[in-house]
Amino acid sequence: MTYQLWYWPGIPGRGEFVRLALEAGGIAYADKAREDGAEALIKDMAERRPEPFAPPYLVAGKTVIAQVANILLFLGKAHGLAPKGPRRLFVHEVQLTVADMIAEAHDTHHPVAAMDYYEDQKPEALRKAAAFRAARIPKYCGWFERMLERSRGDWIAGKRWSYADLSLFQLVEGLRYAFPQRMAAVAGDYPRLFALRDAVAALPELQAYFASDRRLPFNEQGIFRHYPELDGA
């Protein structure tokens, strides 16, 4: 079975966390909205049962699965992208914590109204981004670092990579894109997290993908946006 992945075509966004798992797992999928466009996505989503709350969603035969962490839970089990037993729950816990940080990173440029433009909430964004840089980046990255320190291998849950490692890579990449000064300033505090980022970047399973145009660059329509005024060491 070839899965269908549906996500907004112009940004890596939340879809990229699913895409990385599909690509690294060598799993066949059609990236539907990149083939057919955003209007096809809107139409498809409205007709699905159950109708997803938002993209991304994965269509697996008759099953429609939405919410990134839920999709990865499904793929992790079906394709061996996560350990079994209690560590499966731990990998999911890491993924849900990644999801929380992604939402906060998004809110640095959209703190008061998701529907409005960034330009219309800039004073609030400056304040939100300052708090995110000062308090939230250390809190989240410190926890990821401690989890890596306590792992029995180089990956978040042992000696094999899981989907959560791929997501941590994408999270660090996004943070480095959005907050290059701040992430450079704190890199030395989180050596294991940055080494994990490098290890995923070097995964043989992902080299063809990274070299392809399937891998989308970050931009200022996505979750991670580089507005220099929101960054600072």
Next chain:
Amino acid sequence: MTYQLWYWPGIPGRGEFVRLALEAGGIAYADKAREDGAEALIKDMAERRPEPFAPPYLVAGKTVIAQVANILLFLGKAHGLAPKGPRRLFVHEVQLTVADMIAEAHDTHHPVAAMDYYEDQKPEALRKAAAFRAARIPKYCGWFERMLERSRGDWIAGKRWSYADLSLFQLVEGLRYAFPQRMAAVAGDYPRLFALRDAVAALPELQAYFASDRRLPFNEQGIFRHYPELDGA
């Protein structure tokens, strides 16, 4: 085995979503921080491996599980509080969407800095709350309503309640506490969601709990806070 639930003792907060599942499932648990206090929680959390990112967390023998949706996924499977097969993923998807709305409801009073007081971010909160009332309440509640409409029973995933139904009840209760004017104004738009709220309130499994002092009232230290200036029809 008696589970240990750890959560801040003075508020219903995110812990209540777990507590409702434990209570409705007739599952034995010790509500540790309500017995031993917040300092005991802080100490316990620091010593756990893996160390949770934040409360609530559940201790099940040697396993420590954090993130509300993850705890409920575990309890749902272990105690039959969710259907099997693809609908298990759907119930988890609903729960993750509830979690997203909870985070946004929290941010109405803490839009720019989680560490600061509400009083220090009031102009931003007024704007965030207005957008939440106008756009987010209809978006989320409309989706929950459609999911109930498409269910083959009165509950979110069929003819038996699941942990996600309990969470939807607590979500509606929290929203009614925080935004009584707005929720009264939209109640007619979401008849199934409000009927679900009533059905959970009437569950025989929960009557003893609701009548006990284990059930904590909402207050202005929690996620759902009633600040009249943030409400409006």
